[in-house]
Amino acid sequence: MNEQRKDILDMLAxxxxxxxxxxxxxAALERDQPPAAxxxxxxxxxxxxxxxxVVDTLENGxxxxxxxxxxxxxxxxxxxxxxxxxxxxxxxxxxxxxKSGVPFDLTxxxxxxxxxxxxxxxxxxxxxxxxxxxxxxxxx
Amino acid sequence: MMxxxxxxxxxxxxxxxxxxxxxxLPVVLVFSPVLxxxxxxxxxxxxxxxxxxxxxxxxxxxxxxxxxxxxxxxEQGRTAVxxxxx
Numbered sequence: 746m747n748e749q750r751k752d753i754l755d756m757l758a759x760x761x762x763x764x765x766x767x768x769x770x771x772a773a774l775e776r777d778q779p780p781a782a783x784x785x786x787x788x789x790x791x792x793x794x795x796x797x798x799v800v801d802t803l804e805n806g807x808x809x810x811x812x813x814x815x816x817x818x819x820x821x822x823x824x825x826x827x828x829x830x831x832x833x834x835x836x837x838x839x840x841x842x843x844k845s846g847v848p849f850d851l852t853x854x855x856x857x858x859x860x861x862x863x864x865x866x867x868x869x870x871x872x873x874x875x876x877x878x879x880x881x882x883x884x885x
Numbered sequence: 886m887m888x889x890x891x892x893x894x895x896x897x898x899x900x901x902x903x904x905x906x907x908x909x910l911p912v913v914l915v916f917s918p919v920l921x922x923x924x925x926x927x928x929x930x931x932x933x934x935x936x937x938x939x940x941x942x943x944x945x946x947x948x949x950x951x952x953x954x955x956x957x958x959x960e961q962g963r964t965a966v967x968x969x970x971x
Contacts, residue, residue, distance in 0.1 A: 795954065807962040818951035825944045831934040 749774055793817060793867030793884035801879040817863060817884065824859040888952045888970045896965040 750771060757767040800811040830838075835851045842849050871882040891907040913920065924942075931938040955970040 804961075809961040810958070811960075812956075812958040814954070814956040816951055816954040819948065819955065822944065822947040822951045825947060829936050829941050829944060831936055834934075 795885050796820060796866060797881070797883055797885055799879075799881045803877045817866065820863050820866070821860065824856060824863060827854070827859065828856040886953060887950055890971045892967075892969045892971070894965075894967040896963070898963045900963065 753762075753767050753770045753774070756762045757764065762770070794817060796815045796817055798811070798813040798815075800809075802809040802811075830851075832852065838851055839849070842851070867884040869882070869884065871880070873880040888909045891909060893905040893907070895903045895905075897903070927941065927945075928938045931941050952970045955968075957966075957968045959966045
């Protein structure tokens with residue numbers, strides 16, 4: 746029981762306020778309470794350790810399932826590997842991306858930006874629903 | 886920490902599973918001469934492409950040491966393959 750609610754009940758017990766007034770005060774108190782506690786309980790916030798990719802398919806009536814779990818640490822290490830790619834290889838990759846209609850400059854991608862991206866992956870969930878396939882990407 | 890055990894389980898269409906446990910350290914020791922050669926070739930490639938060999942080595946080690954916990958599970962009909970790295 747919080748302090749303000751206890752004060753209201755004390756005043757009611759001492760006859761300083763009526764039962765209706767106490768009810769109104771408690772109702773007003775509840776309106777002012779932030780709903781933060783409820784939302785935090787709904788999704789426990791912990792440090793995600795793995796990236797999960799789950800694919801459920803149905804091909805020719807046969808169910809198929811791909812379930813991959815990759816440590817996020819591996820993604821971080823992979824991001825550092827990307828920083829080792831020589832500039833001439835990045836230039837070639839840029840040219841190929843442009844040819845494919847993806848005008849993306851890989852040389853502008855900095856390792857620290859990728860690190861930040863990996864750090865925030867735990868807040869990401871991707872779900873794709875198709876009649877014959879279901880894909881889920883999330884962190885746990 | 887370096888991976889210690891790689892486990893593979895293959896379930897064949899007839900339902901009989903095959904399980905393989907590969908202890909990483911003994912395999913690395915057996916293949917160490919090949920590994921040394923591979924590291925030398927990688928170092929030369931780093932010099933050719935002007936990439937810091939030490940940085941590349943460090944990154945490679947980070948990738949290897951981040952592998953434990955990886956799990957790949959593929960099922961299709963009555964066939965299934967499961968690979969885990971511990």
